[in-house]
Amino acid sequence: MRFLFKTDYNQDIKLAKHGGHVFWYGLLVLFLLAAPWVIQEYWLAQLTFVLIYAIVGLGLMLLAGFTGLFSLGHAAFLGVGAYTQAVMVNAGIPFPLAIACAGLLSAAVGMVVGLPALRVKGIYLGMATLAFGFIVEEILARWESVTGGNAGLMVNPPAIGSWSLDSTNEFYFLCLVITIGATLCIVNLMRSSTGRAFVAIRDSEISAQSMGIHLARYKTMSFGISAALAGIGGALYAHKIQFLSPEQFSIIQSIDLLLMVVIGGLGSIHGAFLGAIFLIVMPQLIAIAKDYLPSAIGQATGLQGTVYGLMLILFVLFEPMGLYGRWLKIRTYFQLFPFYRKGMFKRQKSFQKSDRLK
């Protein structure tokens, strides 16, 4: 563990806490900027997907990981953003305006979905968001005049007037810029009073309230921002896959998003990125592994689902802090070598006591 000796408040506040941060993140940004010339086009496309899912993941991490509100129907916001973008771009509206609208409309839907959050908690909130997810999916399928229904909707590439971004490289840079922007916004939020208010709501609503935090306002804000990010991610997603249909935004997609934040590591910004990488890389790994497995297992339809389920179970059982947590432990092990103690990250066991009255 690196011990930072702080002599200035700014050291506490600033983004890069020490030289190491500056170095490694700088290197990462350089790599991302150089990517189109360094890696193959196929992997660039996958990287673009990772960035898109990371944006959505940031939103869900904010909602579930930092504010403690679990949304089981998050794909709905993705869908709203995607379809809004598709409809607007197909109508010739320049894409910056279209993306802004996609984000705003998703945010509005998010705040509506957040209304039950003001009254109910826990599993009931999960059910409410699940219900909304189904309803939105059905609306997307039935509102055929706008969305093309189950037949699907083609999406034009992003364009401002006659200048359009239809190459993989150009689109990649668009996604990169938006991802970096979104990440900075979320990181900024989390190091200021709004982010702390979110964490307070997650950890103890009653004392958050007694500290003057207006629960309804901040919960709605969290839903709104989270949905806006999902909407923006959805807009980019629409351009990437170029063809939308309502079943892409079903409960399975919602569960995939949740899987992403849980396996990535709940409550950390890195977790959103690690989870996105997991989500995109896993199917590739399974596809590669298929060739090495006996055909009975390798060719079976259920393989991907089984692997996902197993990974989820293993992570929750053995690494509840997710991929980021595992990374932290590995890093701490090497930093403290040979003084690393096994119990350093141990969670305190708690006995369940019912919150139910009566």
Added chain:
Amino acid sequence: MQLLQLLIDGISQGCIYGLIALGFVLIYKATETVSFAQGDLMMVGAFMGLALMAFMGLPYWVSVPATIIGMGLFGGGLERVVIRPILGQPAFSIVMLTIGVGFVLRGVITMIPDVGTDTHVLPVPYAGGVLRLGNLVISAEQAMVIATTAVLCGGLYAMFRYSKIGLAMQAASQNQLAAYYMGIPVKRINGLVWGLAAAVAAIAGLLLAPITFVHANMGFIGLKAFPAAVVGGFGSLPGAIVGGLIIGIVESVAGFYLPEGFKDIAPYIVVLLMLVLKPNGLFGEKLRKKV
């Protein structure tokens, strides 16, 4: 008359939802965790019944108890291996774990060569039978569902009310530490509860199979059982059944009177209404932290 027919259809479908919801609520009452695996446990139960009846050729009256007991043991085993180690973690992690279990169950069944990806008929002795009451038509499958649900509910009620095990389950659900101190083997009780929930899921599967046939995606019906549990109130066993009936009837009526597409989302609209009007469900308990 049409309405009455719709009601019967709704009630019989609602019983299935109610049975699955019963499983959720049992587990929730005992351990305050939500299990998303109930639907898939039901599916596995149906496949187990199929294996015993169709592939091994055992008679119905042997296969059914064997399936129920088998699933019960499976549920208990599941709890022991997968759920017990994570108790104490936040509720959300446990939910994700059960989702993972559901994935694995569905995936493994799908991977069974030839059997997993097909739809199968469950050979039941009462297949095709029909009851006629005037203009009403009640299929034997539906009648079986309703009758079994009623008997099961009575049995569970009696167990919780009068038996020591039922009392122990209630105690463990309210305050684990105190239950430990009173000598209640909380871990074993939890295993029992999961076993019981799995057995109930198996019964639901065996009842549903003649109606929808046995296939790997049967478990998705479980997603409709959640609205049932919410409507009834998550901590209430009778609530689960009543909620299921309400959802079943709403679905049935909506499917007939409302335009296409409403049938699928009607249960969810009911859930939202319920959460707005009576957040704790019809029979639910208030959740409030005492400081």
Added chain:
Amino acid sequence: MMTMSENILLSAKNLSVRFGGVLAVNNVSFDVKRGEVFTLIGPNGAGKTTVFNLISRIYTPTTGSIDFAGPKGMLRLTDQPAHQIASLGIARTFQNIELFEHATVLQNLLIGRHTHRRTGLWSEMFFTGKTRAAEIEAREKVEHVIELLDLQHHRESMVAGLPYGVRKVVELARALCTEPQLLLLDEPSSGLNVEETDDMAFWITDIKNELGITVLMVEHDMSLVSKVSDRVLAMSMGEELASGTPAQVQADPGVIEAYLGSVDDVSSLRRNNRKATA
């Protein structure tokens, strides 16, 4: 709006609250003067924490009212929503420690500064100069509290890993960070050993004398009560028993009976001496 005499900060009148069939608080009235330490004592279940919860607006009284001489003048507290209480200048600690477990001590204290924030969502998202300045100012203010309560080496620790005694202090620190006029302390010394209780007594006195904060306290430890309190109200079964200075209340026969029981209660426990020597 009623007028209260200049030096009364909080006035509770005829407070009652009923939960189902249980009358938790029954017609309780008291005044808290500015700058004093006022303590509620009583056996368990007397309704003391319930009174606190009424003031924090976690519960709403069935009858009665609470008036507070807030920064903007006299206010009927019972009309205010729960999240406004902190900005009016009332802070509280909880009996069973309600800290933000998965955050550091510093972050807990910074959350205490929430009512003093001047930046909104957008300036925080882009971390403008205004936000940076606000963050530094918040940290400076929080540092004063850390110094007062000696929390320096716990600054960066996660609350979840801290021992009980330290958590109680963090809870107090967090309440102080809101810069309250009235501080509600719910059993500040419960679970603390003798040394920690002594520290607590010093801090409460410092809070009153140096920071000029009025303290309303629930306490069981009679020595702490005698040491720091100006006035005491004894409650039992939701009702007022006696009020006055600590010495007066401790001598009151009704209070003694509530805590120790009357002679009649105890006589059945007395062993029959003739039997023992047989």
